[in-house]
Amino acid sequence: MHDLVAITALGGSEPQVDTVGGVTCREVPGAALASAAARMGQETKASKALAKLIGAPAPGIGQHAGDTVTAFWAGPDQWMIEAPFDTHEELTDQVKSALGDTASVTEQTDGWTRFDLNGDQIPAVLELLSMLDLRNIDAGSVARCSIHHIGCFVLCRSDEAFSIYGPRSSAGSLHHAIVTAMRSAL
């Protein structure tokens, strides 16, 4: 029997937390992720099945929706589905059984890492990090963008709560970018 020690994307045994000024960046290891891409001709059925799964209409362009299980728009007829890992470790299976043959579903949990930003001056940080048009981003918005050449999803959950998903293999670089921007802006 292997005796492996679980570590976070940044390599610690506990998630890293950095606070600069009024903004906190928190490493979030506990998110399960799956992607769903509607198959050709099945787009309407897929978005209806997704709506049933998340308990809200399937998110449109640049939006996210849902409560415990949430989905966000990743591209035309494509979504990422996220849920707490503790209760939804089998998220991919759940999404696949909900969407059936209307979509192709892929496990994404270990491909990504998430950093949550909380505070009242997050736009000042994101202005340094990305080219996003922050005036057009409010609660419920999602945008894919480059942060220091790393392709990320930025989710706005409220004015004072953002989540950033980036590739797990670049977690250290992304964390460095975020914390450096926080130190510069705040």
Place this chain on the structure above:
Amino acid sequence: MIINHPLLGPRDASEFTYLGDASLINRPDWQAEDAADAFYEYGYLRDNPAGEHQELWYHEAGDRSWLVVTRDTTTHEISKVELARDVARARGRSK
């Protein structure tokens, strides 16, 4: 240069990568009698117009969609931006 993405609105050109002539959508039938010649032309021969040009752009730092951008190569004016899949389906591809 700003590309007006049909779904996401105006985005900076640095978010995109350029592939080339949108005629790449018209991949020849590999089972046709003249497939070898058709693929030679498809692979190597391009028009190089001074003026309006349809080209493929990839929104790499965005939603990863392929776009067909109609651009004037002499002025860089972009007159039309469409999703490549819509263009391809309108031409009878992906049936």
